[in-house]
Amino acid sequence: MWRYTLKRLIQGIITIWFIATATFFAMHNVPGDPLINDRSVTEDIRANLEAKYGLNRPTHEQYLIYMGNILRGDFGISFTQKNRMVNDIIREHFPVSAILGILAVVFAGLGGVLWGALTALYRNRLPDVIIMFLVILGISVPSFVVAAIAQLTLVNLNDLFGFSVLPVAGWGTLWHMLVPSMVLGLGTMAYLTRLMRSSMLEIVNSDFIRTAKAKGLPPTRIFTTHQLRNAILPVITVLGPSIAAITTGGFVVELVFAIPGLGRYFVQAVQQLDYTVIMGTTVFYGAFLVFMVIVVDLLYGWIDPRVRLE
Amino acid sequence: MSDAITSEDSLTRAAGRQLLTFAFFAIAGIALLMVGLAWASSLTGAASGGNNAVDPETGTLTVFLREEPPQLNSSLSTDQVSGSVLGHVIEGLLRYDEHNRLVTAVAERWEIREHGATFWLRQDALWSDGEPVTAHDFVFAWKTGLDPANASEYAFILYAIKNGEAINRGELPTSTIGARAIDDHTLEVDFERPLAYFDKLVAFSTYAPLREDFYLATSGAYGADADKILYNGPFVIESWVHGASLRMRKNPLYWDRERAKVEVIDFAYITSDANATLNLFKDDKIAYATLQAENLNNAMEQRWHIDRFMDGSVFYIEFNHREGRLTANHHLRKAMQLATDSAELVYKVTKLPGYLPGESLFPVWLQGVDGYLREEYPANYPAMDLEQARWHLEQAKAELGIDEFPPLVLLTGDNPISNIQAEYYQQVFRKNLGLDLKIDKQIFKQRLAKMLSGDFDLVLAGWGPDYDDPLTFGDLFASWNLNNRGQYRNPELDKWVRVAQNEQDTKARMDAFGEIQRIIIDDAVILPGYERGVTYVTHPQMKGMVRRAVGPDPDFTNAWIEG
Numbered sequence: 007m008w009r010y011t012l013k014r015l016i017q018g019i020i021t022i023w024f025i026a027t028a029t030f031f032a033m034h035n036v037p038g039d040p041l042i043n044d045r046s047v048t049e050d051i052r053a054n055l056e057a058k059y060g061l062n063r064p065t066h067e068q069y070l071i072y073m074g075n076i077l078r079g080d081f082g083i084s085f086t087q088k089n090r091m092v093n094d095i096i097r098e099h100f101p102v103s104a105i106l107g108i109l110a111v112v113f114a115g116l117g118g119v120l121w122g123a124l125t126a127l128y129r130n131r132l133p134d135v136i137i138m139f140l141v142i143l144g145i146s147v148p149s150f151v152v153a154a155i156a157q158l159t160l161v162n163l164n165d166l167f168g169f170s171v172l173p174v175a176g177w178g179t180l181w182h183m184l185v186p187s188m189v190l191g192l193g194t195m196a197y198l199t200r201l202m203r204s205s206m207l208e209i210v211n212s213d214f215i216r217t218a219k220a221k222g223l224p225p226t227r228i229f230t231t232h233q234l235r236n237a238i239l240p241v242i243t244v245l246g247p248s249i250a251a252i253t254t255g256g257f258v259v260e261l262v263f264a265i266p267g268l269g270r271y272f273v274q275a276v277q278q279l280d281y282t283v284i285m286g287t288t289v290f291y292g293a294f295l296v297f298m299v300i301v302v303d304l305l306y307g308w309i310d311p312r313v314r315l316e
Numbered sequence: 317m318s319d320a321i322t323s324e325d326s327l328t329r330a331a332g333r334q335l336l337t338f339a340f341f342a343i344a345g346i347a348l349l350m351v352g353l354a355w356a357s358s359l360t361g362a363a364s365g366g367n368n369a370v371d372p373e374t375g376t377l378t379v380f381l382r383e384e385p386p387q388l389n390s391s392l393s394t395d396q397v398s399g400s401v402l403g404h405v406i407e408g409l410l411r412y413d414e415h416n417r418l419v420t421a422v423a424e425r426w427e428i429r430e431h432g433a434t435f436w437l438r439q440d441a442l443w444s445d446g447e448p449v450t451a452h453d454f455v456f457a458w459k460t461g462l463d464p465a466n467a468s469e470y471a472f473i474l475y476a477i478k479n480g481e482a483i484n485r486g487e488l489p490t491s492t493i494g495a496r497a498i499d500d501h502t503l504e505v506d507f508e509r510p511l512a513y514f515d516k517l518v519a520f521s522t523y524a525p526l527r528e529d530f531y532l533a534t535s536g537a538y539g540a541d542a543d544k545i546l547y548n549g550p551f552v553i554e555s556w557v558h559g560a561s562l563r564m565r566k567n568p569l570y571w572d573r574e575r576a577k578v579e580v581i582d583f584a585y586i587t588s589d590a591n592a593t594l595n596l597f598k599d600d601k602i603a604y605a606t607l608q609a610e611n612l613n614n615a616m617e618q619r620w621h622i623d624r625f626m627d628g629s630v631f632y633i634e635f636n637h638r639e640g641r642l643t644a645n646h647h648l649r650k651a652m653q654l655a656t657d658s659a660e661l662v663y664k665v666t667k668l669p670g671y672l673p674g675e676s677l678f679p680v681w682l683q684g685v686d687g688y689l690r691e692e693y694p695a696n697y698p699a700m701d702l703e704q705a706r707w708h709l710e711q712a713k714a715e716l717g718i719d720e721f722p723p724l725v726l727l728t729g730d731n732p733i734s735n736i737q738a739e740y741y742q743q744v745f746r747k748n749l750g751l752d753l754k755i756d757k758q759i760f761k762q763r764l765a766k767m768l769s770g771d772f773d774l775v776l777a778g779w780g781p782d783y784d785d786p787l788t789f790g791d792l793f794a795s796w797n798l799n800n801r802g803q804y805r806n807p808e809l810d811k812w813v814r815v816a817q818n819e820q821d822t823k824a825r826m827d828a829f830g831e832i833q834r835i836i837i838d839d840a841v842i843l844p845g846y847e848r849g850v851t852y853v854t855h856p857q858m859k860g861m862v863r864r865a866v867g868p869d870p871d872f873t874n875a876w877i878e879g
């Protein structure tokens with residue numbers, strides 16, 4: 007178990023190093039750089055800026071300096087937010103994205119399991135048909151559409167009641183979180199519902215369920231201990247990457263609901279070619295993803311003892 | 317299977333009940349989790365929103381910012397959002413009033429001569445820590461802007477001051493700047509060369525004062541946070557939560573206390589999503605919002621208060637005039653000019669409210685001698701004429717010695733309006749001239765890099781004003797201008813730009829702009845597309861909000877709440 011964990015951790019570190027290196031060179035090879043702006047600057051100002059940010063050195067030298075700084079935990083200073091440390095940007099804005107993400111994952115996970123189980127129980131009957139229709143919608147409608155519709159619904163709801171039932175946008179209280187996190191989790195919830203449904207259906211016809219029925223176990227026991235517990239395994243597997251995807255993919259939701267999360271820095275940095283922020287957020291999110299995958303693998307062994315960790 | 321249905325059904329029912337119990341626990345769990353997360357998020361302090369759009373009781377106006385200001389150091393700031401925020405909290409020598417006239421600010425009177433200017437500063441202008449604003453603060457700010465070590469992107473606007481350019485190139489020390497504090501309240505400036513519009517320059521934020529001791533005490537982080545800025549404007553920034561909100565309160569030490577009418581301006585939301593801001597407006601959470609074309613009818617049905625203004629920018633196709641490029645050929649450019657109709661683009665294709673069809677490099681709102689420049693010097697833009705256009709195309713083919721034009725590369729940005737425009741031009745040139753365009757869609761920085769290196773035939777470009785004088789557009793295609801990315805070179809145009817820069821007489825300067833306009837159209841240097849307009853809705857109780865093409869926009873300094 008410990009050996010396995012250690013091995014995974016080392017693999018993870020190599021993965022993160024690879025992500026950092028690939029991003030660094032890809033970023034330096036696209037046309038343009040963070041110093042180009044709407045107003046052209048003279049050669050002299052440009053030279054000053056390059057010297058200030060160390061961009062006048064050869065790329066491989068910049069790479070070594072940058073890697074050295076990362077090892078010390080210093081992601082540098084943003085090019086667009088000229089006086090802000092990338093570390094500060096991550097520290098201030100990641101918690102917001104994380105809170106939104108955790109809630110979205112919980113919505114998605116619990117919702118996916120419950121709806122999936124329900125559709126499997128009532129397969130080919132009305133609840134199944136309705137829910138599976140919604141699931142298809144949830145998977146195929148992009149989040150910016152869902153976010154916009156959800157927000158418009160909130161506006162109309164508040165208008166209908168004549169007072170603010172739920173805030174339309176903003177951040178800070180419990181009520182600000184509810185709708186954005188549901189919107190953020192919707193796609194994953196739909197995906198998990200489908201996964202849970204098929205996994206339940208597969209298990210219903212398996213031998214051990216027949217055995218359980220034959221030996222006269224009460225239906226609730228069969229359902230909970232044998233069906234649900236086994237059917238949930240594939241859901242757990244995809245949950246790890248889902249957490250990372252949801253937490254990093256909040257850009258649209260953060261923009262529409264004016265939420266001060268890290269997602270918009272992540273996307274805007276790419277548009278602005280803000281080297282330090284691109285590197286900082288990519289390495290950070292990469293590490294986060296790797297960590298989540300390891301955690302899920304360890305959890306897997308705990309939920310299903312048949313899985314050997316080695 | 318039929319005999320098994322009853323037992324299956326009983327299992328289903330039992331399991332269904334079980335699921336219901338689980339669902340109940342799940343909802344309870346989520347509720348608990350939310351309470352916990354709400355507590356956790358209160359620790360991060362990133363709260364925003366909640367108030368109504370206007371609150372007459374506390375005098376609070378709630379609005380939004382399109383983007384987070386990158387930083388608020390007036391000598392380094394370049395973007396429009398920072399400009400708008402700085403316009404509320406920092407005051408320069410002169411400022412624009414609600415009718416966009418230049419009026420006194422920190423300077424109570426001023427005198428502009430051919431080779432220099434003198435500003436007499438008012439005694440009662442104070443910094444937010446109670447110290448007086450002095451002439452030294454301006455000299456320090458200008459040195460800071462020009463100091464090559466600070467690499468300010470807007471240093472060029474300070475080149476009007478004697479030795480400004482040489483200091484910025486590192487050829488002279490900052491102490492040689494042609495600006496002196498005669499005493500605490502008298503500021504004298506020498507010009508690099510005769511200049512008729514210096515008063516318009518000093519209203520720009522790069523010319524705003526900075527106090528040396530405070531600036532140095534922040535050790536390079538001036539303008540990074542609300543407590544790392546010294547204010548002297550009608551408002552001070554009370555709190556600035558990065559990415560979330562920015563809140564201003566009336567400055568009790570401001571010399572003209574009557575000017576600010578509201579107590580608090582709360583920029584409670586930061587989002588560039590136009591639908592989100594409109595939804596916030598509908599929900600009575602913000603006092604103004606920009607309208608998109610698709611919302612215009614709805615806004616009229618709702619009987620909202622709709623306003624519009626020209627934001628000052630012009631957009632056009634810029635040709636690549638570099639030697640060896642097909643688009644360097646005069647006849648090819650003429651052919652393309654005569655094959656397009658900007659009115660069709662604006663009214664039938666983009667259909668954005670408030671936009672005007674482009675005809676000239678100079679937008680309609682610029683002032684001429686007595687009235688508008690464009691009324692005194694009409695553009696006389698040639699109407700679409702396909703016969704002429706095809707004749708020019710044949711001439712071009714003959715001159716270039718080719719039978720068929722290869723596809724031309726049209727470089728564009730990746731926003732929706734650029735896409736629509738690019739496709740429109742692609743179709744128009746194919747239909748009218750049989751010319752093929754290859755669209756090269758690039759994100760912001762990549763597009764700029766390709767423009768700089770000349771990796772295009774045509775590019776969808778635009779220009780917004782820095783100061784309120786036609787020269788802010790007029791020198792764009794001068795051969796020495798770094799923003800002349802198509803590298804158009806024409807000695808005659810250069811000559812007229814020099815006249816516009818150095819001449820003291822207004823009529824002679826405006827004549828020069830008339831000539832520049834004529835050359836740009838005759839030689840088809842650019843193909844004007846549109847002048848950008850903005851249509852927006854305002855809260856019925858909010859009055860006095862100012863929109864402007866040059867200077868801080870939007871400006872809530874004079875805004876008040878009715879009722």
